[in-house]
Amino acid sequence: MTVYEGSFTPPARPFRFALVIARFNDLVTEKLLSGCQDCLKRHGIDVDPAGTQVDYIWVPGSFEVPLVTRKLAVSGQYDAIICLGAVIRGQTPHFDFVAGEAAKGIAAIASQTGVPVIFGILTTDTMQQALERAGIKSNHGWGYAMNALEMASLMRAMAPLTEG
Known part of the structure; x- marks a missing residue:
């Protein structure tokens, strides 16, 4: 029996990542990006x-994230893609449509392409909740980067399973 796990140490062949960041609610997404960059840098990734x-x-926004992410995933250039955004509930059903379609699109891309795609789109009821998750209390951007590192490493470790 073989056990496969991701690693958080820099690999011999460097990883390549793409970060897809929504501009809408950039007060939040820029903080998520900062947390993500901090984590990657501390794990030996050149974030320049x-x-x-x-x-x-x-x-422009979280709704557009899946379209661009698909293009990146099928390019074959990336070990993992991190999607960052913030969808904050308002008084209309717009939140449900944007959050739902972004989540479905991102999940479909990962399963269809085999490229790890990290869902880093905050879905909160208030701006305060979003800010708390983007740095006031903790920065989920760090965790999204950790997920990307682990999944990129895991997929590389599992590569022999798909090689014929």
Whole structure:
């Protein structure tokens, strides 16, 4: 019996990540991005936009995240993709449509392409809740980056299962 697990140590062949960040609610998404970058940097990833390990793609809002993420995933250039956004409930059903479609789209991309896609879109009832999750109490961006590191490592470790 073989046990496969992801690792958090830098691999011999460097990882490549894409971060897809929604501009809408950028007060929140920029904080998530900062937490994500901090984690990646502390784990040996060069987060400099001029570098070769992380590409940053800004989209208008969370609804647009899946479209761009699919294009990145099928390119075969990335070990994992981290999607960052914030959808905050208002007084209309708009929240449900945006949050639901973003979640479904991101999940479908991961299962259809085999590329780990991290769902880092906060869905909260208030701006205060979003800010608490983006740095006031803790920064979920850090956790999203940890998930990406672990999944990229795990998929690389499992590569022999798909090689013929």
